[in-house]
Amino acid sequence: MKKSKAFIASFAAMLMLAGPAFAQSQVKRGEYLASIMDCGGCHTPGMFLGKPDFSRALAGSEVGFQIPGLGIFYPANLTPDTDTGLGAWTEQEIITAVRTGTRPDGRILSPAMPWRSYAALNDADASALATYLKSIKPVSNKVTEITGASEKPKGPYFTIVQP
Template sequence: MRSIIRTALAAGSLLMSGSLVSAQTQTQRGEYLVTIMDCTGCHTPGTFLGKPDMQRPLAGSEVGFQIPGLGIFYPPNLTPDPETGLGRWSEADIIKAVRTGVRPDGRQLVPVMPYHSYGKLTDADAKALAGYLKSLKPVRNQVPGPLGANEKPSAPYLTVVMPR
């Protein structure tokens, strides 16, 4: 009887450690995806000013993009802060936004967010990406905007100027 109990405990221990390894691997995969997809390239404060604030990675940008005829859009806070970031979004909400460009409130993301390309993520990679974002330390950082085409910006933004 004792040998059966020991065997059961050992099997349970292996299953638990396997799920921890799997979760750790999924988080590492999410971090890898955030890196190769260059999420910090738009969503980290200071990046567009030449001084990325790596104390607040993925906390949103204070510099936006002007899309002619649409307005100015500031890369949002991707940390799980409930007030200024993705803290109230589920993993499914994040996956939908990354793949389709549609936020939980129904607003369409602008095409400067490459959701058309990210729509090709496998289910496992999309889940790893969303899980990683949910695992980050929440950073409270309210970004400006978005602003409509006729609204006056109070924060810097990038624009395209056509040659004359």
């Protein structure tokens, strides 16, 4: 009895030590995935203007993607800022948006965001990516709103030519 109590205590201590180490490795894995999946290539300010602002990495792009017939879509602020970023999103909501293109409000993200390619992300990697996005510095940056297909453009944009 005594022995098993001691075992449980030491096991609990081990878990307490392993917890933060696991969280840290999740963040590192997520950072690696965000880098090779090039989230910053679209979501970091200045990236498309030849002057990326890495001090505000992933805080959203001022250049949008026009999809003819659909509208102009600006890569969102992915930092955990509550008002302008993903601060109010749960990790599960981030995972769902990345893998299925579905936002918490039900809107389906335009194909300018390559969520169809990211659908193949496995659970462990999707979770690491979401944990990483939740861990970065919140940056307040409101990206330009979606522009409807017939509306006047509100900011610079690329046009995606569909095959």
